Amino acid sequence: MNILFIGDYRSAANYGSIATTECLIDLINSKVSANDDMKIIDRRSYDHSTPKAGFNQTLKYRIRKKIPLRVWQKMQHVRNIFRRTPPLPYSIESYMNLYHVPCLYKQFETYFNKMDGGNILQYEKELLEWADIVIINGEGTIVNGVNQHGVYNGGGRYTIYMAWLSKIKYNKTTALVNLTVDPGNNDAWEMLIHTLPHLDYLYLREPLSIPKLADHGISNGKYVPDALFSYEEDESVVYDxxxxxxxxxxxxxxxxxxxxxxxxxxxxxxxxxxxxxxxxxxxxxxxxxxxxxxxxxxxxxxxxxxxxxxxxxxxxxxxxxxxxxxxxxxxxxxxxxxxxxxxxxxxxxxxxxxxxxxxxxxxxxxxxxxxxxxxxxxxxxxxxxxxxxxxxxxxxxxxxxxxxxxxxxxxxxxxxxxxxxxxxxxxxx
Incomplete structure (x- = not known):
């Protein structure tokens, strides 16, 4: 079985992102066999268009170059300054086209055609074609957040669009797990309404998302507590x-x-x-x-x-x-x-x-x-x-x-x- 895991947040400087991702990957590894293969899309693809060959392995690169952690973090901060949202161009349409994932549900097909034509998301396309099953770590992506131009947050849009591509366009067995749904945004809800009901597995990490989904006609969600609840202490290690x-x-x-x-x-x-x-x-x-x-x-x-x-x-x-x-x-x-x-x-x-x-x-x-x-x-x-x-x-x-x-x-x-x-x-x- 070829498993595509989307949402590796171990590179984020955040307690929950690292801990939950490790627990979720441990749970996956406990189920797979030696004949199974797993490939991963990490959080950098949520924020920026992925190079066709994928991103460099950040940690390995930093260690190889002997760059101290704090220096590396400052380098990343400076780099991100230049990657921030550009000023609004003449038309909102041209502005939305600057993103590597759609801003609105009505753009989903257009972006798929760009992807199918070899213009965007080629790294994702290759992995989606390769996979037998796609597991998406929902993490904290589908929560409140709209930028100064009225566009819903990029992490949430990437999560939803990858789920839509996986199930609707590639007909892969698709599981969106470890998820909270509280976007506070009608554009996001339109994307969710056209995506979530089609998924094979939709697991919510807390129970308050279930009635919110029901209010929008989505009934296939199941409450399964956050993967971090599966964490077990290594009692052989003692910290003073x-x-x-x-x-x-x-x-x-x-x-x-x-x-x-x-x-x-x-x-x-x-x-x-x-x-x-x-x-x-x-x-x-x-x-x-x-x-x-x-x-x-x-x-x-x-x-x-x-x-x-x-x-x-x-x-x-x-x-x-x-x-x-x-x-x-x-x-x-x-x-x-x-x-x-x-x-x-x-x-x-x-x-x-x-x-x-x-x-x-x-x-x-x-x-x-x-x-x-x-x-x-x-x-x-x-x-x-x-x-x-x-x-x-x-x-x-x-x-x-x-x-x-x-x-x-x-x-x-x-x-x-x-x-x-x-x-x-x-x-x-």
Whole structure:
């Protein structure tokens, strides 16, 4: 069997992208035989037109050239500056033609004709023709986000279009898994309505997407928890986390959210993030716990990066990010944490897997709210857009959780259920 896996996010400087992709590939590998072959399209193809021979292997290239990670990240940042969306030309039609995937459903056939004629997506065309089955990692692609010209986010469009090509044009067995659907955009919904009902397997990583699909007449979706729930700790490896980050016996982790992001397709929240944390942190420290900052952006969001550094100096807090703590070590950090306050989906799953209590706020979609439903979680959830108005409630909820002796056992029950079912992400193999 020839397996095409679309959506390898291991090259992203993001905890969830790396961890979930590794778990999903591990699940696939557990099902395939030595006679099966798997080829991969990684996340760079979502953002930029793939060269016909494919992209260079980033990690291998960096190691071969002996380029340090931080230097490589700066090189990538500079390169991306020149790859940003160009200014709007005279007509919106000519502007839309600059993209390597369609902006609207009505363009799907036109782009396929370009592809079939050898003009675009030749790397994808060759792999789609080769494959017997196509597995697409939905990740966080089909969420809110429209750029300054009204175009829905590129990751979501690439995901949907690859699924449409695979099933409608190449008639391949197609599975779109590990997916959240919350685009907040009618153009995206039109693409989804003409694509998702035709897929052989449509697995949603959280339950709140199911009724949204039903509202748009899509009924073939099935809830299968995020592949990250299948993560299992390597107990043979012991991380001396407390010494590495100078952690006290009692500490909690305070994180950010993708809603703080500011990209081509996504605008940050309107309120002052640094001012909010500056008020919240001393209130949490007064609960007799050390507060540790978790930077989910890994320094890529310069506004948050600078704010975190100032807050760290002012309130004497360590900062954890992907550069100094991979997701295996982050799991170890959570194992000893008393609480995780955040709007991060995957980091919150890692925390729940270690039975660390949560206090969550919103993200770029309904996903973090959905985690409360998965875990039947009894504590309040906060709207990210009005978060500064609820500092008192956050502190009171944190105080209640720290005194709650039953919450860990509650998490063990519901996390255990999700972990068991998450292995069904590849049950069609």
């Amino acid at each position: 986390i407390k010494q590495a980050f100078n952690l006290a016996n009692n500490y909690m982790v305070l994180g950010d959210t993708s809603a703080f992001n500011e990209t081509e397709y996504q605008s940050s929240v309107r309120w002052d993030v640094e001012q909010f944390y500056d008020k919240l942190i001393p209130r949490l420290q007064a609960l007799d716990v050390q507060v540790v900052l978790l930077d989910g952006f890994n320094g890529k969001n310069k506004q948050i990066d600078c704010a975190y550094k100032r807050l760290s100096r002012k309130h004497n807090m360590p900062i954890i990010n992907l550069s100094n703590c991979d997701y295996h070590r982050l799991y170890a950090v959570f194992k000893h944490s008393k609480l995780f306050i955040s709007g991060r989906w995957h980091a919150s799953i890692l925390a729940s897997l270690s039975y660390t209590p949560l206090l969550l706020f919103g993200s770029d979609s309904h996903k973090t709210k959905a985690l409360y439903k998965i875990l039947d979680y009894p504590y309040p959830f906060f709207d990210v857009n009005t978060l500064p108005l609820h500092i008192d409630e956050i502190v009171e909820a944190a105080k209640s959780i720290l005194a709650d002796t039953s919450i860990v056992n509650h998490l063990k029950v519901y996390v255990g259920k999700a972990a068991l079912v998450s292995k069904n992400n590849v049950d069609f193999l």
